[in-house]
Amino acid sequence: MKWHFLGGADTVTGSKHLLEFDDSRILFDCGMFQGRRKESNEINKTLGFDPAAIDAMVLSHAHIDHCGNIPVLVKNGYHKSIHATSATADLLPIMLRDSAHIQEADAAYLNQKTNRRGQPPVVPLYTLADAEASLKLIRPHDYKEPLPLPGGVVVTHVDAGHILGAALALVEIPCNGGDFLRIALVFDLGRRNLPLLHDPFQLQDIDILIAESTYGDRLHDNALNAREELREAIIRALGRGGKVLIPTFALGRAQEIVYHLVHLRDRGEIPSVPVYVDSPMAHAIAGVFEKNADYLDEESHALRSSAGSVVKPDWLTFTESVEESKSITSSKTPSIVIAASGMCEHGRILHHLKHGIEDEKNLILLVGYQAMNTLGRRIQNGEKKVRIFGDEFALKAEVQTLHSFSAHADRLELFRYVRDAKPKKVFLVHGEQDQRASFAQLLRDQLHLDVELPANGDKVDLSAFLPPPPAPSPSPPSSQS
Numbered sequence: 016m017k018w019h020f021l022g023g024a025d026t027v028t029g030s031k032h033l034l035e036f037d038d039s040r041i042l043f044d045c046g047m048f049q050g051r052r053k054e055s056n057e058i059n060k061t062l063g064f065d066p067a068a069i070d071a072m073v074l075s076h077a078h079i080d081h082c083g084n085i086p087v088l089v090k091n092g093y094h095k096s097i098h099a100t101s102a103t104a105d106l107l108p109i110m111l112r113d114s115a116h117i118q119e120a121d122a123a124y125l126n127q128k129t130n131r132r133g134q135p136p137v138v139p140l141y142t143l144a145d146a147e148a149s150l151k152l153i154r155p156h157d158y159k160e161p162l163p164l165p166g167g168v169v170v171t172h173v174d175a176g177h178i179l180g181a182a183l184a185l186v187e188i189p190c191n192g193g194d195f196l197r198i199a200l201v202f203d204l205g206r207r208n209l210p211l212l213h214d215p216f217q218l219q220d221i222d223i224l225i226a227e228s229t230y231g232d233r234l235h236d237n238a239l240n241a242r243e244e245l246r247e248a249i250i251r252a253l254g255r256g257g258k259v260l261i262p263t264f265a266l267g268r269a270q271e272i273v274y275h276l277v278h279l280r281d282r283g284e285i286p287s288v289p290v291y292v293d294s295p296m297a298h299a300i301a302g303v304f305e306k307n308a309d310y311l312d313e314e315s316h317a318l319r320s321s322a323g324s325v326v327k328p329d330w331l332t333f334t335e336s337v338e339e340s341k342s343i344t345s346s347k348t349p350s351i352v353i354a355a356s357g358m359c360e361h362g363r364i365l366h367h368l369k370h371g372i373e374d375e376k377n378l379i380l381l382v383g384y385q386a387m388n389t390l391g392r393r394i395q396n397g398e399k400k401v402r403i404f405g406d407e408f409a410l411k412a413e414v415q416t417l418h419s420f421s422a423h424a425d426r427l428e429l430f431r432y433v434r435d436a437k438p439k440k441v442f443l444v445h446g447e448q449d450q451r452a453s454f455a456q457l458l459r460d461q462l463h464l465d466v467e468l469p470a471n472g473d474k475v476d477l478s479a480f481l482p483p484p485p486a487p488s489p490s491p492p493s494s495q496s
């Protein structure tokens with residue numbers, strides 16, 4: 016009985032775990048490692064096992080760092096089922112096709128250069144055909160529906176409260192005549208009070224907890240402040256005749272922002288200016304939210320009944336064609352524009368920034384993490400001049416970062432989850448080393464827990480954590496006593 020930490024252990028991307036039990040092998044997640052192109056490509060090509068020898072795969076959620084390498088798995092011989100919640104199953108076609116498109120476009124771009132140098136062509140990590148083959152293997156199911164898997168292992172998904180359809184997993188491995196070793200997989204853990212989503216479901220009485228620690232050393236602003244911060248920012252920018260430009264990821268954050276806007280407009284708390292979601296992908300994802308409305312929380316249902324839709328209200332314009340997108344960039348009318356990508360590295364947001372960044376009436380509202388060396392981070396840092404499409408622009412627009420937006424539990428929320436799960440053993444994964452080390456120390460100091468920080472590639476023997484066999488029943492008392 017072995018647990019193999021194949022990826023996303025001491026990194027925050029490339030989540031990949033393998034359970035070996037008797038003759039069965041079950042893969043949990045097959046995420047894409049994201050980093051510098053050359054290194055990422057090598058890591059993503061190397062799975063670390065024979066895909067044909069895997070008996071089943073279980074997927075936590077539709078973020079690319081958890082599902083984005085599935086086409087590599089399938090391309091290399093995996094043809095069994097991929098188990099995911101039905102909302103995740105509906106998001107996967109959008110996510111994997113988009114990812115395949117990026118891989119193909121990237122290879123085509125590189126090949127323009129290599130052709131000129133007479134070098135062998137670059138092969139994409141995977142193609143649209145590989146993504147389509149992967150989608151045929153998806154088996155959707157509901158939260159709390161026990162999945163019987165090979166080897167007698169049972170996996171039950173519960174709500175992670177992270178993004179639509181995201182699941183924490185209870186993995187029960189049979190042992191000691193009728194008993195089970197209970198492993199909880201907590202990647203990724205969401206937050207309480209996030210818009211649209213239910214709060215994370217608390218798993219309890221766990222033998223082994225394998226948990227993410229992305230923000231193990233950080234506290235977020237309260238999620239309940241997000242709407243008010245958004246309202247104040249919008250009022251200020253529109254009040255001076257400016258536009259509000261919101262760079263965001265197409266999955267999750269875009270729908271959260273729209274949800275808050277629906278709430279604010281429904282109560283007349285912001286002006287009725289044009290609102291654009293300039294992202295065909297975000298449009299498609301909004302459709303998945305509509306289809307899976309039963310995944311949404313009670314507050315969303317209440318707002319839905321008064322406003323009609325919480326992700327696709329009729330006053331909102333989704334732009335599909337580049338021409339439509341261009342007509343918004345050239346317009347000076349005060350408006351709210353939501354566009355990908357979240358860190359301003361590519362996508363349509365670049366056109367909006369190019370036309371709007373030099374106007375001091377405009378507001379660039381950052382609602383997500385901005386990694387080092389991205390345009391988003393340079394804007395966040397308030398650099399006086401930034402480059403967009405190779406040209407230099409003066410950063411004159413106002414820049415504001417809202418820290419209340421995050422889909423990941425922070426240090427305190429993670430601590431509470433681990434405490435209430437009452438595990439006997441904890442492995443912290445999915446975090447940079449300093450985040451993991453700091454959180455591990457907190458768990459050791461406050462909860463006296465046995466905590467380990469595995470590295471990618473580590474293999475752990477789970478037999479050491481088996482619950483003790485049941486004690487033999489005492490002999491019945493004799494009639495004389």
Ligand SMILES: [Zn+2]
Pocket residue numbers: 076078081177203
């Ligand atoms: Zn995630």
